[in-house]
Amino acid sequence: xxxxxxxxxxxxxxxxxxxxxxxxxxxxxxxxxxxxxxxxxxxxxxxxxxxxxxxxxxxxxxxxxxxxxxxxxxxxxxxxxxxxxxxxxxxxxxxxxxxxxxxxxxxxxxxxxxxxxxxxxxxxxxxxxxxxxxxxxxxxxxxxxx
Amino acid sequence: xxxxxxxxxxxxxxxxxxxxxxxxxxxxxxxxxxxxxxxxxxxxxxxxxxxxxxxxxxxxxxxxxxxxxxxxxxxxxxxxxxxxxxxxxxxxxxxxxxxxxxxxxxxxxxxxxxxxxxxxxxxxxxxxxxxxxxxxxxxxxxxxxxxxxxxxxxxxxxxxxxxxxxxxxxxxxxxxxxxxxxxxxxxxxxxxxxxxxxxxxxxxxxxxxxxxxxxxxxxxxxxxxxxxxxxxxxxxxxxxxxxxxxxxxxxxxxxxxxxxxxxxxxxxxxxxxxxxxxxxxxxxxxxxxxxxxxxxxxxxxxxxxxxxxxxxxxxxxxxxxxxxxxxxxxxxxxxxxxxxxxxxxxx
Ligand code: SF4
Numbered sequence: 001x002x003x004x005x006x007x008x009x010x011x012x013x014x015x016x017x018x019x020x021x022x023x024x025x026x027x028x029x030x031x032x033x034x035x036x037x038x039x040x041x042x043x044x045x046x047x048x049x050x051x052x053x054x055x056x057x058x059x060x061x062x063x064x065x066x067x068x069x070x071x072x073x074x075x076x077x078x079x080x081x082x083x084x085x086x087x088x089x090x091x092x093x094x095x096x097x098x099x100x101x102x103x104x105x106x107x108x109x110x111x112x113x114x115x116x117x118x119x120x121x122x123x124x125x126x127x128x129x130x131x132x133x134x135x136x137x138x139x140x141x142x143x144x145x146x
Numbered sequence: 147x148x149x150x151x152x153x154x155x156x157x158x159x160x161x162x163x164x165x166x167x168x169x170x171x172x173x174x175x176x177x178x179x180x181x182x183x184x185x186x187x188x189x190x191x192x193x194x195x196x197x198x199x200x201x202x203x204x205x206x207x208x209x210x211x212x213x214x215x216x217x218x219x220x221x222x223x224x225x226x227x228x229x230x231x232x233x234x235x236x237x238x239x240x241x242x243x244x245x246x247x248x249x250x251x252x253x254x255x256x257x258x259x260x261x262x263x264x265x266x267x268x269x270x271x272x273x274x275x276x277x278x279x280x281x282x283x284x285x286x287x288x289x290x291x292x293x294x295x296x297x298x299x300x301x302x303x304x305x306x307x308x309x310x311x312x313x314x315x316x317x318x319x320x321x322x323x324x325x326x327x328x329x330x331x332x333x334x335x336x337x338x339x340x341x342x343x344x345x346x347x348x349x350x351x352x353x354x355x356x357x358x359x360x361x362x363x364x365x366x367x368x369x370x371x372x373x374x375x376x377x378x379x380x381x382x383x384x385x386x387x388x389x390x391x392x393x394x395x396x397x398x399x400x401x402x403x404x405x406x407x408x409x410x411x412x413x414x415x416x417x418x419x420x421x422x423x424x425x426x427x428x429x430x431x432x433x434x435x436x437x438x439x440x441x442x443x444x445x446x447x448x449x450x451x452x453x454x455x456x457x458x459x460x461x462x463x464x465x466x467x468x469x470x471x472x473x474x475x476x477x478x479x480x481x482x483x484x485x486x487x488x489x490x491x492x493x
Contacts, residue, residue, distance in 0.1 A: 091407045124348075
C-alpha cells in the first residue's frame with residue numbers, strides 16, 4: 001500500500017533495527033524447516049514473505065531483495081525499475097516523472113537511507129535483476145545459501 | 147591542417163578510418179583525445195530523421211562542421227520513433243565524424259544491448275552514452291512494452307565488462323573487445339539535490355569517463371554541484387560537460403519547464419526572454435553567457451549544446467562564446483552532400 005510504503009521509508013531506521021533483530025530467527029527457523037521437511041512448506045513461506053513485504057513495501061517479489069541498500073524503498077516500484085536511481089526526470093516536488101501522483105521511489109530511497117545506520121549501502125552499485133529469481137523467496141535463498 | 151591541432155586530425159586518406167590509439171586511451175576516438183588533452187570540449191545533439199535517407203543525416207551533421215567535438219545520436223528520445231542511433235552513428239563514422247551513440251535501456255534487453263555495443267564499435271563508434279531512457283508513456287507509442295532490463299548504471303557496468311574483461315555478461319569470451327569511451331547523463335538540477343553527487347559517484351564507479359548534463363540554466367546550482375563533485379574527487383576521474391540549451395522564446399521555456407520533468411529554468415531567464423525585443427537572439431545570448439560562465443567553473447571540461455530546431459546557430463554560438471579559445475574542431479574535409487545548408491550567421 002502506497003501510504004504504508006511511505007511510512008516504512010520514514011521509519012527506515014526502525015525497520016532496519018527490526019529486520020536485523022528478527023532476521024537471524026527467520027533464517028534459523030527456515031534452516032530447521034529445510035532440514036526437517038526439505039522443500040515442503042516453501043510455497044507457504046514464499047506466500048507469507050510476499051504478503052508481509054507487499055504490505056510494508058509494495059514488494060514485487062523480484063527475488064533480488066535490496067531493501068537494506070535502498071533506504072527501505074523498493075526499487076521495483078519505479079516505473080523504469082531502476083536499481084541505481086533516480087533518473088533525471090524527478091519533478092520539482094520530488095514526485096515521479098511517469099506517475100506524477102507518486103513520490104519518486106529513489107527520492108524516498110535516499111531519504112530513507114539517510115535515516116538508517118547502514119544507509120551508506122545505497123552508494124554501492126547494484127546490478128540488474130536476475131529475472132530467473134522472480135517470485136522466489138529471498139528468505140529461503142538466505143537460508144539455503146548460508 | 148597546419149593550425150597546430152593535428153593531434154585531433156590525423157586521419158589517413160579515408161576520414162572514416164579509426165585514429166591510432168594513444169597510450170592510456172580506451173578508444174580510438176577524437177572526442178576522448180580532446181578531453182584527455184584538457185581542451186574545453188563542445189558536444190551537441192543530432193536530431194535523427196524520420197526517414198530512411200542517409201543524406202538527411204549528413205545534411206544535419208554538416209551544420210556542426212568545425213564547431214563541435216562530438217555529436218550525440220539520440221536513441222528514441224522522448225520515447226518517439228526515429229532512425230536508430232546505431233544507424234545514425236554508422237553513417238557519421240563512415241565519413242569521419244565523431245558520434246556518441248546513445249543507448250537507452252527502454253527498448254532493449256541485455257542480449258540486444260551487448261550485440262549493439264559490439265556492432266557500434268565495429269562500425270567505428272568510439273563513444274557511448276548510457277541512459278535509462280524516457281518512459282514509453284510520454285512518447286508516440288504509449289502502448290509499447292517498456293523493457294528496462296538494465297538501468298543506466300548496470301548498462302555502464304555491462305559495457306565495461308565487454309571492454310575491460312573481454313567477455314559477455316554470461317562469461318563467454320570476446321575475440322575483440324569494443325574500444326569505447328563511456329559516458330552517462332547527470333541532472334544536478336532535479337531532486338534529490340543533495341544526493342545527485344552520490345548518484346554521479348555511482349556512475350563513475352560503474353565506469354563513466356564523461357558525463358553530460360540536463361539543461362543548466364542555473365549557474366549557482368552548477369557551481370554547488372561541481373564543488374561537491376570536486377570534494378569527492380570525481381572531476382579527476384570523469385569529464386563533466388554541462389548541458390546548455392538554446393531557448394527560442396519565453397513560451398518554449400515555459401513549455402519545457404512544465405512539460406519535461408527534470409528541467410529547471412529560473413524565472414529570471416523567462417523574464418529576460420519575455421522582455422526581449424528579439425527573443426530568439428536573446429535565447430542565443432543567454433546560451434553564450436552560460437557557456438562562458440560554465441567554462442570558468444573548476445572541473446567543467448566542456449558543454450553539451452542542445453539547440454533543437456536551431457541547429458544552424460550552433461556555429462555562431464560557439465564562435466561568439468569564445469570558449470574554444472581559437473581551437474577549431476574537426477570539419478569534414480570536403481562537402482559531403484551537395485546543396486547542404488550552411489550555418490546561419492548574424493547579418
Ligand atoms: S522519477 Fe523516480 S520513480 Fe519515477 S521513473 Fe524516475 S527514478 Fe523511477
